[in-house]
Amino acid sequence: MYTEKVMDHFTNPRNVGEIDSADGIGEVGNPVCGDIMRISLKIEDNIIKEVKFKTFGCGAAIATSSMVTEMVKGKTIEEALEITNRAVAEALGGLPAQKMHCSNLAADALHKAIEDYQNKRKSA
Amino acid sequence: MRRVYLDHSATTPVRPEVAELVCKYMTVHFGNASSVYSFGREARKAVENAREQVAAVIGADPAEIIFTSGGTEADNLAIMGVAYANEKKGNHIITTQIEHHAVLDTCHYLEKKGFEVTYLPVDEHGLVSIRDLENSITDKTVLISVMHANNEVGTIQPVADIGRIARGRGVYFHTDAVQTFGKIPVNVKDMNIDLLAVSAHKIYGPKGTGCLYIRKGTKMNNIMFGGGQERKRRPGTENVPGIVGFGQAAEMAAAEMDQQMTYLAKQRDRLIAGIFKSIDHVKLNGHPEKRLPGNVNVSFRFVEGESLLLSLDMKGIAASSGSACTSGSLDPSHVLLAMGIPHEIAHGSLRMTLGRGNTEEDIDYVLEVLPEILNRLRAMSPLYHQEKESKECCQSVH
Numbered sequence: 001m002y003t004e005k006v007m008d009h010f011t012n013p014r015n016v017g018e019i020d021s022a023d024g025i026g027e028v029g030n031p032v033c034g035d036i037m038r039i040s041l042k043i044e045d046n047i048i049k050e051v052k053f054k055t056f057g058c059g060a061a062i063a064t065s066s067m068v069t070e071m072v073k074g075k076t077i078e079e080a081l082e083i084t085n086r087a088v089a090e091a092l093g094g095l096p097a098q099k100m101h102c103s104n105l106a107a108d109a110l111h112k113a114i115e116d117y118q119n120k121r122k123s124a
Numbered sequence: 125m126r127r128v129y130l131d132h133s134a135t136t137p138v139r140p141e142v143a144e145l146v147c148k149y150m151t152v153h154f155g156n157a158s159s160v161y162s163f164g165r166e167a168r169k170a171v172e173n174a175r176e177q178v179a180a181v182i183g184a185d186p187a188e189i190i191f192t193s194g195g196t197e198a199d200n201l202a203i204m205g206v207a208y209a210n211e212k213k214g215n216h217i218i219t220t221q222i223e224h225h226a227v228l229d230t231c232h233y234l235e236k237k238g239f240e241v242t243y244l245p246v247d248e249h250g251l252v253s254i255r256d257l258e259n260s261i262t263d264k265t266v267l268i269s270v271m272h273a274n275n276e277v278g279t280i281q282p283v284a285d286i287g288r289i290a291r292g293r294g295v296y297f298h299t300d301a302v303q304t305f306g307k308i309p310v311n312v313k314d315m316n317i318d319l320l321a322v323s324a325h326k327i328y329g330p331k332g333t334g335c336l337y338i339r340k341g342t343k344m345n346n347i348m349f350g351g352g353q354e355r356k357r358r359p360g361t362e363n364v365p366g367i368v369g370f371g372q373a374a375e376m377a378a379a380e381m382d383q384q385m386t387y388l389a390k391q392r393d394r395l396i397a398g399i400f401k402s403i404d405h406v407k408l409n410g411h412p413e414k415r416l417p418g419n420v421n422v423s424f425r426f427v428e429g430e431s432l433l434l435s436l437d438m439k440g441i442a443a444s445s446g447s448a449c450t451s452g453s454l455d456p457s458h459v460l461l462a463m464g465i466p467h468e469i470a471h472g473s474l475r476m477t478l479g480r481g482n483t484e485e486d487i488d489y490v491l492e493v494l495p496e497i498l499n500r501l502r503a504m505s506p507l508y509h510q511e512k513e514s515k516e517c518c519q520s521v522h
Contacts, residue, residue: 002434010434016504031468031507034428034448034456038506054506058430058449062504103449 002059003093009063014070017052024120026112028105035061035102037109039069043117046076053109060095060103064088068106077114083107127440128486132326132418132479133275133303134444139328139373146330146369157362158353167364174371178335181378182301182320183311190336190357191367195302195323198336199226199269201358202298202319205344206267207234210296214264218295220244220252220281221462223271226321227300228458231269240264249411250279250463257286261293271300272310272320276446276459276475277410278419280308287316296342302326302334303416306377308385318342324366328480329373333366380480388417388478391487395420395476398491403498409460409473418478421446423460423469426508427501432474435497441490446473468507 002010022040029035035057042050051072053065068088072080085107089095095104129137138146149170155163157171172186179186192198207217219231221243231241242260244252252270261268268290273280283299290297298319301310305320306327312320320337324330338344338357350359377384392415399406405425424432429445436443446457448471455461456470465473476490502508 007434010431011438013504027506031471032466034467034471036506054504056426056505056507057428058447059434060449061428062431099449 001096002063005091005093006059006063006095009066009092010059013053013062013066015052015066015073016054018054019050019052024113024115024117026109026114026116028109028112029057029061031056033102034058035105037061037065037105039065039106039109039113041113041117043077048072048075048077048080053106058099058103060099061105063092064095064104064106065109067091068110072110077117080114081111083110125440126486126489128442128482128489130441130443130476130478130482130486130490133475133477135325135331136328136479137481138325138330138369139376141376142329142369142373145372146365149365149368153364155364157364158351167362170368171362171364174367177371177375178322179337181306181310181374182337183313184337185340187355188337188340190338190354191362191370192334192336192358193332193363194325194334195224195300195321196226198321198323198334199224199298199300200230201336201347202321202338202344203227203230203267203269204234204347206296206298206319206342207239209343209345210266214262214266215239216242216262216264217267217269218242218244218257218260218265219269220246220271222246222250222274222276222459223269224275224300224302227269227271244270246279246462248464249414250274250277250409250459251411251414252281252286254282254285254289258289261289261295265293265295267296267298269298269300272304273308273416274410274459275303276457277421277463278303278416278477279411280304280414280416283317284315290318291316306374306381307416307418309381312337312339324370324373327373327377330366330369333363333370335370384480385417387480391478391482391484392418392420394484395478395487395490396422398487399494402491402495407465407469409463409465416477420476420478421473423465423473424498425469425472426505427472427498429456429471429473431501432472432497435501436493439493439497441493443474443476445475447471
């Protein structure tokens with residue numbers, strides 16, 4: 001059902017955890033649907049220096065969260081905003097059709113974290 | 125790596141004795157049971173012998189057993205057959221919210237065709253209220269369909285009470301006994317059951333075969349049309365190998381039923397006690413006592429069922445879950461929701477159903493790996509707020 005890459009990220013997820021005093025935090029999903037992803041970012045000079053995730057959800061939810069953290073590390077904010085849920089799924093070698101809509105929200109969580117960072121800067 | 129199969133409510137391995145017999149009736153005694161020559165007579169004899177074997181398990185007359193392709197067909201035939209044949213008397217059916225989809229979806233279909241269906245609620249343990257059931261019967265009610273034991277949470281319904289009420293009110297009573305036939309005692313006469321559905325592959329028999337018990341005198345229509353097989357109730361050339369294997373599996377299940385009930389209940393209780401001892405934030409789903417001997421169904425807070433199943437599979441353990449991801453829809457198990465279990469807890473449900481092949485060591489192994497899996501997934505979960513655990517997690521991951 002899942003590709004080897006998905007299983008690799010599910011088994012050995014990268015960047016699990018939460019950043020203390022993060023510059024931006026984004027959370028999507030809710031426990032009723034069975035998926036919650038939270039991404040926290042450390043941003044310096046417009047570059048994503050550090051990224052961590054915590055996820056409650058199925059194999060696809062955990063794997064996409066892990067993958068998006070790998071994809072975004074070291075990227076500029078503009079580059080990070082261009083990452084789509086579809087691109088995350090493609091990087092994992094694809095996801096089963098029924099997982100594309102419900103568990104493929106990692107890029108949304110990332111974008112929310114960036115939005116949070118930008119809002120904080122505006123109000124600072 | 126040790127492999128532990130804990131999904132016996134989904135299917136079971138075929139007994140070697142059964143497989144051998146099935147093979148014989150595929151290759152040697154392959155005749156059509158309706159043919160007059162010796163090849164056919166051999167097959168006919170074997171089918172009728174299987175009918176006796178199956179009937180004996182539930183106290184039925186062999187003539188009351190109609191072989192089908194399995195539990196789903198038996199449920200469909202029972203419900204649609206009775207509903208359409210008794211339409212003049214009434215168009216009301218009573219069932220429960222926690223039935224298998226073979227019953228629920230048939231009832232939904234009949235609703236579209238003008239029937240009225242009452243879906244009885246269940247309590248937190250998955251039990252139907254006898255009072256609700258009695259109050260739901262009207263002069264239009266023609267059929268009550270309540271499963272003997274639930275496939276997900278293992279709760280055993282008071283079918284003898286339901287049968288008595290149904291018989292007293294002149295309403296047909298059908299029960300889906302797919303999870304109980306050959307596993308716990310069932311007697312169609314004592315329990316006043318008019319129709320009872322069985323599947324062979326849940327009792328170490330072959331897939332694609334089962335039966336419907338139809339009490340003599342039950343007024344019902346066919347749902348399939350063709351030849352005159354199975355007393356014209358179920359046309360189509362008999363699945364002789366499957367039926368013969370079913371008969372053999374039924375007889376063997378009945379012979380070891382008492383011993384298996386005791387053994388499985390003991391292992392079940394060990395597994396439940398072990399889980400509660402080593403893992404926190406756990407809930408047992410289903411009834412604490414009125415429960416199938418081999419059924420364990422628990423919800424672990426803060427984790428999702430499919431992640432659990434994948435993690436268990438990597439350790440060689442096969443189980444199932446009521447999470448949305450494994451049900452193929454966006455909602456978790458209809459059974460857990462009907463029991464009033466919140467979505468987020470239903471998503472973290474794990475069903476382990478034990479069978480005759482499971483050893484004490486299997487249970488020990490599950491109890492050894494399960495806490496590690498829970499720790500790992502909870503450490504990843506944003507819902508699990510214990511700081512200490514989350515710090516440990518991050519150290520171990522990097």
